[in-house]
Amino acid sequence: MATVRTAKKLLLGKEIEHMINAAGKNQSEAAALIETGQPRMAGLIDGKGNIAVGDLERLANKLGFTDAGYQAALLELRRDGHKRGFWSSGYHRAYSEDLRLRIDLEKHADQIRSAEVEVMPGLAQCEAYARALHADMPEQGDLTLEDRVQARLARQDIYDKPEAPSVHFVLSESCLRRVWGDEQVMCEQMDYLIKLSNQPNVMIQVMPFNARPGRRSPIGNRFTLMRVPSPGVAGPLELAYTEGEGEIRYLDDKKALTAYDTAWTRLATAALSFDESRKFVRKVAREFE
Known part of the structure; x- marks a missing residue:
């Protein structure tokens, strides 16, 4: 193995x-x-x-x-904290092998920056949204819908850690408007975004359809930048996580990290401010009522 x-x-x-x-x-x-x-x-x-x-x-x-x-x-x-069988027990089974590293990085990170399109990021999904998102997924052995939902929600335990990471989202407007479940589910999701945005370590920005981040900004691609502090002398671990065409990639070379960091800065600059984003989310919530 x-x-x-x-x-x-x-x-x-x-x-x-x-x-x-x-x-x-x-x-x-x-x-x-x-x-x-x-x-x-x-x-x-x-x-x-x-x-x-x-x-x-x-x-x-x-x-x-x-x-x-x-x-x-x-x-x-x-000294690794995961005991033998950790990933094959309970809801942990819902994490694919490629995704397990991301879950562990989230747990140890002090900074997470995520640009998302179409679907709410896992770290920002309410239970009803997560359930609707996974409702039509085919069964895999004895893996249940409840396992998938609990696996998704468990990732958000990082918000309650004594040293919680700084988490910053830039969400395309499509994340807010793409309906999963029904209007009630989406109302709950919008309310959850507002609740999250009130936490001191969570920042949420919305990229409306009419924003102009620049032709070279990968607003059509989702990516996450994570930084994990080190107790040693080599400096923090920095990685870019990307998904595309069924492939998960973890990038740590300086050229790629610089490119994604530049793209992130461009997106965050073009997106609505934190206060404007809250107002935008509330507006979308009212449209779902």
């Missing part, structure tokens, strides 16, 4: 890569320090492998990272 990538594994991989580069080594040379091969080292850096405590300590020491506090941070990243 392939190793499930998690936020902690990716952060650890980032720290391992930082140590290797700082020591002036390549992956093969670093792998030799713990008597393994370059492919395994590449997997660790990419968050796709596991490393024993002894090997991690030995690697850090031989690369010159002997500080006890730093090594403790590395070991904490190695």
